[in-house]
Amino acid sequence: xxxxxxxxxxxxxxxxxxxxxxxxxxxxxxxxxxxxxxxxxxxxxxxxxxxxxxxxxxxxxxxxxxxxxxxxxxxxxxxxxxxxxxxxxxxxxxxxxxxxxxxxxxxxxxxxxxxxxxxxxxxxxxxxxxxxxxxxxxxxxxxxxxxxxxxxxxxxxxxxxxxxxxxxxxxxxxxxxxxxxxxxxxxxxxxxxxxxxxxxxxxxxxxxxxxxxxxxxxxxxxxxxxxxxxxxxxxxxxxxxxxxxxxxxxxxxxxxxxxxxxxxxxxxxxxxxxxxxxxxxxxxxxxxxxxxxxxxxxxxxxxxxxxxxxxxxxxxxxxxxxxxxxxxxxxxxxxxxxxxxxxxxxxxxxxxxxxxxxxxxxxxxxx
Amino acid sequence: xxxxxxxxxxxxxxxxxxxxxxxxxxxxxxxxxxxxxxxxxxxxxxxxxxxxxxxxxxxxxxxxxxxxxxxxxxxxxxxxxxxxxxxxxxxxxxxxxxxxxxxxxxxxxxxxxxxxxxxxxxxxxxxxxxxxxxxxxxxxxxxxxxxxxxxxxxxxxxxxxxxxxxxxxxxxxxxxxxxxxxxxxxxxxxxxxxxxxxxxxxxxxxxxxxxxxxxxxxxxxxxxxxxxxxxxxxxxxxxxxxxxxxxxxxxxxxxxxxxxxxxxxxxxxxxxxxxxxxxxxxxxxxxxxxxxxxxxxxxxxxxxxxxxxxxxxxxxxxxxxxx
Numbered sequence: 001x002x003x004x005x006x007x008x009x010x011x012x013x014x015x016x017x018x019x020x021x022x023x024x025x026x027x028x029x030x031x032x033x034x035x036x037x038x039x040x041x042x043x044x045x046x047x048x049x050x051x052x053x054x055x056x057x058x059x060x061x062x063x064x065x066x067x068x069x070x071x072x073x074x075x076x077x078x079x080x081x082x083x084x085x086x087x088x089x090x091x092x093x094x095x096x097x098x099x100x101x102x103x104x105x106x107x108x109x110x111x112x113x114x115x116x117x118x119x120x121x122x123x124x125x126x127x128x129x130x131x132x133x134x135x136x137x138x139x140x141x142x143x144x145x146x147x148x149x150x151x152x153x154x155x156x157x158x159x160x161x162x163x164x165x166x167x168x169x170x171x172x173x174x175x176x177x178x179x180x181x182x183x184x185x186x187x188x189x190x191x192x193x194x195x196x197x198x199x200x201x202x203x204x205x206x207x208x209x210x211x212x213x214x215x216x217x218x219x220x221x222x223x224x225x226x227x228x229x230x231x232x233x234x235x236x237x238x239x240x241x242x243x244x245x246x247x248x249x250x251x252x253x254x255x256x257x258x259x260x261x262x263x264x265x266x267x268x269x270x271x272x273x274x275x276x277x278x279x280x281x282x283x284x285x286x287x288x289x290x291x292x293x294x295x296x297x298x299x300x301x302x303x304x305x306x307x308x309x310x311x312x313x314x315x316x317x318x319x320x321x322x323x324x325x326x327x328x329x330x331x332x333x334x335x336x337x338x339x340x341x342x343x344x345x346x347x348x349x350x351x352x353x354x355x356x357x358x359x360x361x362x363x364x365x366x367x
Numbered sequence: 368x369x370x371x372x373x374x375x376x377x378x379x380x381x382x383x384x385x386x387x388x389x390x391x392x393x394x395x396x397x398x399x400x401x402x403x404x405x406x407x408x409x410x411x412x413x414x415x416x417x418x419x420x421x422x423x424x425x426x427x428x429x430x431x432x433x434x435x436x437x438x439x440x441x442x443x444x445x446x447x448x449x450x451x452x453x454x455x456x457x458x459x460x461x462x463x464x465x466x467x468x469x470x471x472x473x474x475x476x477x478x479x480x481x482x483x484x485x486x487x488x489x490x491x492x493x494x495x496x497x498x499x500x501x502x503x504x505x506x507x508x509x510x511x512x513x514x515x516x517x518x519x520x521x522x523x524x525x526x527x528x529x530x531x532x533x534x535x536x537x538x539x540x541x542x543x544x545x546x547x548x549x550x551x552x553x554x555x556x557x558x559x560x561x562x563x564x565x566x567x568x569x570x571x572x573x574x575x576x577x578x579x580x581x582x583x584x585x586x587x588x589x590x591x592x593x594x595x596x597x598x599x600x601x602x603x604x605x606x607x608x609x610x611x612x613x614x615x616x617x618x619x620x621x622x623x624x625x626x627x628x629x630x631x632x633x634x635x636x637x638x639x640x641x642x643x644x645x646x647x648x649x650x651x652x653x654x655x656x657x658x659x660x661x662x663x664x665x666x667x668x669x670x671x672x673x674x675x676x677x678x679x680x681x682x683x684x685x686x687x688x689x690x
Contacts (some may be wrong), residue, residue, distance in 0.1 A: 120632050130685055152572060153557060154588060156515060158605065167607065226554040230582035232512040234608055245512050245605065245613075249554055249576045257556045259586050261515045261605075269508075269610035275603060277616070279517050281572065285594055286519055286614050307498075326643045359552055361682050 004029040005329070008071040008095070010062060010086040011035045011078030012050045013043050014187075014195050018077040018100045018127050019050065020316035027326045028073065033058045034065030035078075042184055043078075062086065066093040076100060078197030080205075084109035087124070091116045096123040096329055098322075101189040101208040103342045105198055107350055107367060110343040117339040123328045125335035126342040128212045129291070131320025132312075135213060138278060138289045142217050147282030150218050150256060154279040155210035157262040159202075160270035163191045163244065176239035194242075201243030202264050203229065204349055210260050211345045212337055215279060220253040221344060227352035227359045233266050248352045251361075272310045369648050370396035372414070372431040374420055375438025380408045384545065385633040385637035387412040391646040396431050399423060420446065428453060433651060433681065436463055437487075444469050451482040456659075457645040460487045461540065462533060467668040473660045485657030486664055490504050490541045492642035494635060495613035499604050503545060508606030511546050515603045519624045522593040531591045534669075535573050540663055540671050542577060542585045545604060550577040550585070553673040554683040559592065575674060576683075598634070 008028050009019045022028045033051040035043060037060040041320060046059065051058035059065045065088065066074070074090030076083055077100040084104040087097045091113070103126055104110050117124045129135065140273040164182055186192040194200040211222075229243035237244040245265065250258035265274065276291035295310040303309070321336075328335045347364050353360040371393055376383055377400060387395050398413040399420050400406050406416045415427060420440065425429070433456035437618055440446060443463045450457055464470050477484040490496060502508045559571040571592040577585040601614040619630040650657045658674050672689040 004493075060435055148594070152574065152588065154517065154586070156603065200643075228576070228578045228582075228584040230512060230584070232510070232582060232605075245584075247513055247515075247576060247586050249556065249586070250573065251556065255558055257558055257572070257588075259574060259576070259588070261513055261586055263513065263605060265512075265605050265610060266608070269605065269609065275612060278576075279588075279601075281519070281588075281590055281592075281594075283594060285596065286590075286599065288599070290616065324503075344558075359683060359685070361554065362683075 002027065005072045005096075006031045006070055006324075007073040007133070008065045008069060008090070009033045009050065009075045009077070010065070010090060011039075011043065011046050011047060011076065011082065013046050013079060014077055014100060014192065015190060016050055018098065019075045021127070022073075022075050022098055022322055023054070024318045025322035025326070026320055030054050030056055030066045030070045030075070031071060032056055034062045035060060036062055044236060046187075052191075060347045062089060066090060071095060073098065080105050080194070081196050081198050084113045084195075087113055088116050091120050091122055094120060094122065096325070098125050098127065098325060100127050100198070102204055102349070103208070103346045105196070105200060105204060107346055111183055111284065111348050114339050114343050120139075123325065123335055124339040124342070125321065125325045126208065126212075126345075128321065128337045129317055130212055130216045130336055131211050131317040131324075132187045132224050132291060132293045133176065133314045133316065134289050134293055135216065136320070138280070138287060139216060141287060142274055142280070142282075146285065147280060147287050148284030149279055150282050152281040153214050153218060154214055154259045155261070156277045157206060157210040158265045158270065158274040158276065159206065159259065159263070160265055160267055160272065160274035161191055162267045163264050164236045165234070165237050167231065167233055167235050170235050170239070178237045179236065179240045182201070182236050197239035199242045201237065201246070201353075202262055203227075203231065203246045203248070203352060206262060207349045207352075208342075208345050210262060211348055214250070214258055215341055215345070216336065217278075217280065218252065218256055219334065222250045222252050222258070222364050224251040224361050224363050225249065225348060225352045225355050227355040229356040233264065243356070246352070246356065250348070271310060272308045273285045369393040369433055369651050370431045371644070372397040372399065372423055372427070372650075373409070374399045374423070374434060374436050374440060376400060376409065377402045377405045377438055379437055379640055380405055382640045383409055384412060385620060386641035389637075389641055390645060390648065391643070397423070397427055402569065417663075424449060424453060428598045432456065433458070433647070435647070436460060444472050447484070448476045449474055451477055451480040451484070454482055456485075456647070456651050458485045458487055458644070460489075461536065461664060461667065465665055467665065470661050470664045470668065483650060483657050484661065485650065486659045486661060487643055487661055488537065488540045488544070488663065489639045490537050491544055491642055491659070492639040492646070494638050496541065496602065499602060499611040499613055500545060502609065502611045503604065503606065506651050507609055508604065508611055509608030511579075511583050511604060511606055512579070513583075513605040514542055514545055514587075515601075516541070516585070516587040517597040517599065517601045518588070519590040519595045521590075521595045521597055522591065530621045531571055531573050531589055534589045534591060535575065536667055536671065538587045539575070540667055542587060543666050543670070545664070546579040546583050546584075546585070548580050549686060550579050550670060550673075552578040552683050552685050553670060553677055555674040555677040559680055597632075599632075621623035
């Protein structure tokens, strides 16, 4: 067996699923957690907890972690606004990078990272769900030509999760909900996907997943978008003027038409994690894929209301991402969700948000 | 007992045979069809079978109270007005109206008449759509947020293709009905231009994106192609406090044979048509206005114009952008 790649975890303030996913592959070994010393105490607490769990040191010194621990890979899972900065520093130190989503909430930051990754010749991958069994199955069918050339692709990506008090619950004298305070508090129930100082809607936070499916299944770039967004469910989204429900039409390379329906639609809206489906039309047929399948139903007396009745099985997503990353390093190939594709996804989301603001079709190249 | 005259009915022969004994307070008294096969199949449920629509008023005027137009009828607007003048109630498919001018012409004529003009929007009566609409109107799923419809239809065995735009019209009506309002903005993409076996020029895929007041939105795609071997339809409506999913994927059964496994869905037969006919009959019996009037058609034609402009310009079109 090849000696494992030694990994530095640069901030782990969210769900920690990214570094856990990295560590699940035998080719990668977490050796240190690090963050900047000027970070607030809640950040240091979470970093320390994760380091303790893995029995590795926590350093309040990113540069030292990058230079003194013989690391080859950085795993970045900070607040979104620090993603690119931490990744850049790792890239400049010659490390390959596995980064949490979204790539950034600033396209200019993505551009800096694209330039650095390509100049330094290192590998970059954005965390994704492209190796879920249903998506792998869809990819196999498309690649085998079962539906011919893809002409249209539609993704529904609804997370049936709550996110604080419902829309309309704030009293006339109550202050608006502070985004960061809410996200920090929401860590306990896992609804802190948008953790950071800058508020982000669901399209920005989760849009990478369906857009990565579309890239994976078509390979086509998105050229123009038309979008509608709403704060439809949660007070925290309305108070911070970000979306929790959106729809996007995609005009893609080669005349492919696509669409996204995406939202954090509330726990009462679906018996499981949510309706996540793909519909593809090709020149030889159609394909309908439920991302949750295969799954197993488990029902019993006294079952907690929020426990999912259907459990996903055969989930090999973590290994798939890291195997792809490992192969890219070893063969000097590209990862499935490389830095340019990730940047293109951020640009598509930015174009969609701009379209929703101006009620017009927006070219992705214009953002 | 309301006596119905059915004009056309070729594409719904099975449904009429099944629904005839199920209708309450009504019977099918006359069938008018130029198709010999239709005449033969429906002769068992109707006392009179005719081939000439003109004979309805000239010969059988005393034998029916209301007319169901199922299929295209030559000079429908003028014939409908003649029927209204004779006090006959009318149920007509939305497909019978060729233009907004037809709609306005008939609307004005029926305003002056005591006869009712009910527009048939069969999708509203589908058994998988009704629970969605009831969940919405009862308030159980809250304010409508995002409606998503995929509607794919296989080509007919004879190679003919219905207009995908016509399929879209039915879905547009459904969307406006569920949101209770016309859209403010529309963006449309079409593709798959092809020549069908009859030599007609067609698009076989349309996608439309609608924005409704109060942040509502809808994404609808419709395909009618020889590449699709089976009908498939799914509708989801995300509301502010819940959601409804009417999904052929959920309802697919498996046929397992020596050469593999195939998914099959159970086709609805007479239920939507029966529901629509019964609603029409009930409106007559209860002497109330029909639930669906010509306003729905006005909306549909206006949205059609928005779509046409969107396709031509490649841009999103607001309601007020078209006359």
